Amino acid sequence: MKKAGVTIPIDALGRVVIPKELRRQLNWNEEDRVEFFVENNSVTIKKFSYGCSCCKKVISDLKEVDGVRLCRSCIEKIKSS
Secondary structure, three states, X not given: OOOOOOXXXXXXXXXOOXXXXXXXXXXXXXXXXXEXXXXXOEEEEEEOOOOOOOOOOOOOOOEEXXXXXXXXXXXXXXXXX
């Protein structure tokens, strides 16, 4: 794991600001969502990616059908059933 070389304080509400340079480097934008993973005494933050609700593949062009995200392949499988 590469060290970023900066330290950031946690504010009174438990928030941490991810530095602009890191967000730019990771291509993270204002409306992006992140998810947290805890292992031992470490936290990993990853950009959240929606996956297909059926096959779980993370694909950029998912279609939302009644609040469920599906890939084209799964939509075709459902149609042919």
